[in-house]
Amino acid sequence: MIERHLxxxxxxxxxxxxxxxxxxxxxGAFPRGSTxxxxxxxxxxxxxxxDLATGEDDAIVYASTYAETRALxxxxxxxxxxxxxLFQTSxxxxxxQQVLIARQQPVREFFPHTGRDQLVAHALQSAALAAxxxxxxxxxxxxxxxxxEQNAASPHAFAFAFALSVDPAGAVGHLRLESTDSPxxxxxLPEFFNALHQRSPLSRDVAxxxxxxxxxx
Amino acid sequence: MxxxxxxxxxxxxxxxxxxxxxxxxxxxxxxxxxxxALLESRRALAFHPVLGGDGGDPVPLALAAGHAYDETVxxxxxxxxxxxxxxxxxxxxxxxxxxxxxxxxxxxxxxxxAFRRTGDARHLRYGTPFATVEVLRERFGWGPNVxxxxxxxxxxxxxLLLATRSLERGLATRALVxxxxxxxxxxxxxxxxxxxxxxxxxxxxxxAGTTGSIGLGDGAAFAVLAPAAGGARPALRLTAQTLHxxxxxxxxxxxDGAGFAACLAPVQTTLAxxxxxxxxxxxxxxxxxxxxxxxxxxxxxxxxLVAWKGSLGHTLGSCxxxxxxxxxxxxxxxxxxxTVGTEPxxxxxxxxxxxxxxxxxxxxxxxxxxxxxxxxxxxxxxx
Numbered sequence: 001m002i003e004r005h006l007x008x009x010x011x012x013x014x015x016x017x018x019x020x021x022x023x024x025x026x027x028g029a030f031p032r033g034s035t036x037x038x039x040x041x042x043x044x045x046x047x048x049x050x051d052l053a054t055g056e057d058d059a060i061v062y063a064s065t066y067a068e069t070r071a072l073x074x075x076x077x078x079x080x081x082x083x084x085x086l087f088q089t090s091x092x093x094x095x096x097q098q099v100l101i102a103r104q105q106p107v108r109e110f111f112p113h114t115g116r117d118q119l120v121a122h123a124l125q126s127a128a129l130a131a132x133x134x135x136x137x138x139x140x141x142x143x144x145x146x147x148x149e150q151n152a153a154s155p156h157a158f159a160f161a162f163a164l165s166v167d168p169a170g171a172v173g174h175l176r177l178e179s180t181d182s183p184x185x186x187x188x189l190p191e192f193f194n195a196l197h198q199r200s201p202l203s204r205d206v207a208x209x210x211x212x213x214x215x216x217x
Numbered sequence: 218m219x220x221x222x223x224x225x226x227x228x229x230x231x232x233x234x235x236x237x238x239x240x241x242x243x244x245x246x247x248x249x250x251x252x253x254a255l256l257e258s259r260r261a262l263a264f265h266p267v268l269g270g271d272g273g274d275p276v277p278l279a280l281a282a283g284h285a286y287d288e289t290v291x292x293x294x295x296x297x298x299x300x301x302x303x304x305x306x307x308x309x310x311x312x313x314x315x316x317x318x319x320x321x322x323x324x325x326x327x328x329x330x331a332f333r334r335t336g337d338a339r340h341l342r343y344g345t346p347f348a349t350v351e352v353l354r355e356r357f358g359w360g361p362n363v364x365x366x367x368x369x370x371x372x373x374x375x376x377l378l379l380a381t382r383s384l385e386r387g388l389a390t391r392a393l394v395x396x397x398x399x400x401x402x403x404x405x406x407x408x409x410x411x412x413x414x415x416x417x418x419x420x421x422x423x424x425a426g427t428t429g430s431i432g433l434g435d436g437a438a439f440a441v442l443a444p445a446a447g448g449a450r451p452a453l454r455l456t457a458q459t460l461h462x463x464x465x466x467x468x469x470x471x472x473d474g475a476g477f478a479a480c481l482a483p484v485q486t487t488l489a490x491x492x493x494x495x496x497x498x499x500x501x502x503x504x505x506x507x508x509x510x511x512x513x514x515x516x517x518x519x520x521x522l523v524a525w526k527g528s529l530g531h532t533l534g535s536c537x538x539x540x541x542x543x544x545x546x547x548x549x550x551x552x553x554x555x556t557v558g559t560e561p562x563x564x565x566x567x568x569x570x571x572x573x574x575x576x577x578x579x580x581x582x583x584x585x586x587x588x589x590x591x592x593x594x595x596x597x598x599x600x
Contacts, residue, residue, distance in 0.1 A: 065347060072326075076329060076403075080273070087410055088407070088467050089467075097589040101467065104465065106462060108460055108462070108479075112368045114367050115364070116347035130382075147329075150341050152341050152348075182313075184361065208311070208361055209312075210313070
């Protein structure tokens with residue numbers, strides 16, 4: 001069994017907000033002039049990470065099923081003259097890299113997870129096993145357009161971030177991962193986001209042999 | 218119950234993690250075939266139109282046998298990959314005690330490009346990371362305990378580290394790290410647009426040219442990790458792993474090379490007492506090659522440096538695991554391939570262009586780098 005405390009839980013559910021509106025709403029979370037080429041997911045994550053003051057010794061665990069959907073769509077549309085900027089922006093860890101490069105904030109350990117049904121389980125397990133005293137867990141999606149119509153992108157945009165540590169002081173929640181005999185289990189990112197956003201408790205098998213219990217103070 | 222810092226564990230820490238099995242798939246074949254080709258200084262890279270059937274400039278690609286560059290339904294790389302998976306040890310992979318860590322930078326993204334190009338919706342079954350991994354899971358008979366990690370060209374190192382931690386904490390009996398990346402117009406078009414995939418062949422660590430060039434290659438590999446049981450001393454042991462992310466620029470490193478050194482700082486003490494050689498990243502780009510070679514020579518002046526992407530191409534997110542499998546074969550055979558495809562003068566005197574015997578060493582440092590100034594390294598000890 002592994003137990004950790006949640007600190008500074010931040011969520012953002014912008015519904016159908018446009019990228020331009022997100023950029024305007026969150027401009028204050030970034031150094032001046034750094035948001036021009038950022039994706040919506042990068043902006044949303046920068047927003048929820050803005051008061052977490054990430055340090056080099058923190059570990060960052062990032063979870064996203066689809067990640068840079070809009071950059072991916074636009075990059076594909078750019079063929080037969082593919083865009084170098086959209087190519088580099090379309091890679092899975094790009095949103096966090098956009099945020100930390102804007103801050104010029106190095107970090108030793110950064111684990112970008114993807115997947116679907118067991119994504120939350122494996123991301124939380126990576127966070128719990130990290131050697132760093134504080135682990136920033138974050139994730140989210142941006143809504144797609146033509147790929148979403150093909151069920152190959154998220155229909156919703158959302159983002160979250162929180163810090164995990166062994167320190168109970170000031171914690172707003174508590175997380176427990178324990179071994180079970182269950183051969184199955186799943187918890188997708190939108191459902192986990194909703195639990196964070198609404199401060200709802202969770203207790204369920206989230207992967208084979210792994211049970212998650214999330215409680216709030 | 219664990220309440221303390223992560224160092225507190227609920228199972229005995231193994232003295233080191235054993236590399237119990239490994240193999241790879243490259244344009245040359247399996248690890249043994251690839252090792253032999255590298256010893257013979259053969260290049261797998263050949264020129265193909267960057268956009269495949271849609272034409273474009275010729276660029277150096279190393280495609281695996283059976284892989285059609287223009288994506289098919291199902292993807293033509295699936296059968297060669299199944300051939301690699303067939304060589305896995307017979308464990309109940311994907312169950313609670315036998316987790317799988319799949320790592321890739323591309324997954325089946327070539328299928329998204331094919332969908333966009335042809336409108337054939339059947340490509341979409343392979344277009345997202347989770348869909349691709351689900352296809353592999355069903356095909357290979359794995360259970361659902363499959364963690365998926367994607368961090369560009371250091372992806373495989375992250376899989377190794379996460380698998381190691383699961384074993385160290387007693388959460389797994391054995392762990393499988395499985396990595397695959399197959400080249401498509403999607404990724405080649407991107408690197409071509411960045412102008413580092415061009416009409417030149419890669420010459421890792423060479424200061425002779427004025428234009429950096431990379432090649433891209435198909436690559437897949439696996440590594441089975443296990444605790445060193447009962448105080449036994451396994452033949453190959455992962456004894457140190459380290460990461461660092463500069464977060465300085467998307468496609469460039471800090472100009473003073475500080476990111477390379479920061480990654481290796483935590484393992485310098487461990488390495489100080491060892492006689493080892495270095496399997497570097499060595500893609501063929503000029504600035505990164507200069508920084509990498511100079512930093513490694515400064516930190517470890519007696520360690521020979523080799524890189525194999527001048528032959529195999531850059532196998533992207535899988536390169537760390539592909540090259541680990543080749544290292545394993547080099548140690549088994551007793552002969553280390555040199556840096557294929559390069560020419561002097563080199564960025565450092567440590568660059569080894571010719572093969573050399575492994576018997577004079579007791580370890581290998583393997584390094585990889587990626588977009589965002591990501592660095593990763595692991596140390597493989599052997600007797």
